[in-house]
Amino acid sequence: MNFERIKEKLNILADAAKYDVSCSSSGSKRTNKNKGLGDSSGMGICHSYTEDGRCVSLLKILLTNHCIFDCAYCVTRKSNDIKRAAFKVQEVVDLTINFYRRNYIEGLFLSSGIFKNADYTMERLIAVAKKLREEENFNGYIHLKSIPGASDELMREAGLYSDRLSVNIEIPSEKGLKLLAPEKHRSDFIKPMQKVTNEIIQYKNEKKLIKSTPLYAPAGQSTQMIVGASGETDAEIMYTSAYFYKKFNLKRVYYSGYIPISYDQRLPSIGTEVPILRENRLYQTDWLLRFYGFDIRELLNKDHPNLDSDIDPKLSWALRNLDQFPININTAEKRMLARIPGLGMKSVGKILQARRFRKLNWEHLKLIGIAMNRAKYFMVCDSRVFETKDRTAAQIKGLILQESNSKFRKTFNNQLNLFDATSKLSV
Structure with a gap:
């Protein structure tokens, strides 16, 4: 193994993964079995928090930062002049196991740019999780970032090896997506989400009848939206969140303030980062919807389209x-x-x-x-x-x-x- 090359890849692909904030390990109850490695319910490189407040360390990387798409807001878009790298499947498996043995991490958060096509990329993500589970007997937490447009068969398989799945819808509105990522379609995000939702329900029902039914994405699914790249109001953002919570029973929606990375006339100018306070207010609103019994129309409407700062x-x-x-x-x-x-x-x-x-x-x-x-x-x-x-x-x-x-x-x-x-x- 070329350790210097692996280290270089890790620097590149860990740095590229920092823009994805939808990294949470809450909700999984996978326990250690057959004297395997790891335990996603144990106590605790990226820090996430469980529902009961425990801090969990995860190896958070991209499989590759090569991408066939040219989304204006994305640092890994194909027209961006950046250093590119790609892990082999076995390299990610070895990194995860070695980091776990050294007590650096308790699990893996794996995302990827899209190379060749959605199914090819998704197959490689699944291969990492499958090797960890079946060959390394790894019972720690695994969060796979699903690839928009991946087939139903692959989404079903992904849920059998991971604790959480997520598909980033990226831009809150369809008009914003058309403006900044014209090669993508909202249906490519919706289809895998719907498949995961249906599979979770099906496996839960089967588990009630047959105890040996395997776990399927026990920590559910989540998504992420970029805030401030396409001009949506807070109302438009939160109405989208409310819809996804209701329609797909998501565990979490994450809000990531847009960070200007290069000039594009469709985007906010360089130096105009979204204030962290806006993210905080969106999360507070999200909390009110999920736990306090508020209806989104009470908090945001045509008379009050944006949250107070x-x-x-x-x-x-x-x-x-x-x-x-x-x-x-x-x-x-x-x-x-x-x-x-x-x-x-x-x-x-x-x-x-x-x-x-x-x-x-x-x-x-x-x-x-x-x-x-x-x-x-x-x-x-x-x-x-x-x-x-x-x-x-x-x-x-x-x-x-x-x-x-x-x-x-x-x-x-x-x-x-x-x-x-x-x-x-x-x-």
């Missing part, structure tokens, strides 16, 4: 709907409690549990861990020390921002003082 989407919704507040902590149903700014779902659960034994007051809520600087403007309980009346949405927003800024300055000054004290001690 200075406040989170739940607070923004509450300020636009003050007629639904205040909410009584001691009597409100779970759905309404979850809509109070400052209350997470864990806090809602604690409130529901605690109020079975007594009426809750402000002191109880503080002990539970409620973010009172926000919540106090939207709720009442068994005491009224912090109750406010007759304030407008603008006044409440101003008070919350003022208190948040004050708390930030206090925390910053405390950290600065601690740094000074530590510096003096070290001298």
Whole structure:
């Protein structure tokens, strides 16, 4: 084995993979068996997080950065003058096993540019996963990035060897895709997604009847959208997400801010990167849809097409709907409690549990861990020390921002003082 060449490939193809953010290992329960290698449910080069918050290290690489397409937003597009490389199937298998034995990783995230055609590329991705499972007895986490346009037969086989599958839809709207990637069609992304969705349902049903039925993509499937490359509003992006969650039962949709990499008149100018705050607000909105019972039309619509940058989407919704507040902590149903700014779902659960034994007051809520600087403007309980009346949405927003800024300055000054004290001690 030419170790220098392998190292060079790894540098090139690991760097090319950094633009794919849809790298999560949550949801898989594959356990070690027959004294094999790895265990995707074990404790923990790329860091991902499971649903229970554990950090998992994954080898995240492309099989190749050669590509037959010329998508304007992609660093590996065929017209881009970059250094190209491609791994052999066995090289990826050896890297994964060697990195695992050294405790560098717990699994593999494998994507690829498209060379020759979709099926040829997908076959090679599957070959890596199959060798790891059957020849190396590897039971660690494997996430395969499905190739748009791959056949149903290959998508079915891919799910038998991987924990998660994903197909990046790349651009939120069809018009944006036509503008920036005219060689691609939205149907090429939809078809493999639909196949995986159907197979997951089928295998789950068969598993109920036949215990020996193999696992099929136990961590489900996900997708990723590039934000800011084609001018969609936040509403257009999140309506697309809501559709895919409902239609294909996705585990996650990831949002990747466009990073200008070269000049193209169809793209935003060089130096105008999408603010990380916009990504954060999209993820917060995504969370509200998945776990807090919000409908996308409540958060974004023709009157409110973009998310606020200075406040989170739940607070923004509450300020636009003050007629639904205040909410009584001691009597409100779970759905309404979850809509109070400052209350997470864990806090809602604690409130529901605690109020079975007594009426809750402000002191109880503080002990539970409620973010009172926000919540106090939207709720009442068994005491009224912090109750406010007759304030407008603008006044409440101003008070919350003022208190948040004050708390930030206090925390910053405390950290600065601690740094000074530590510096003096070290001298």
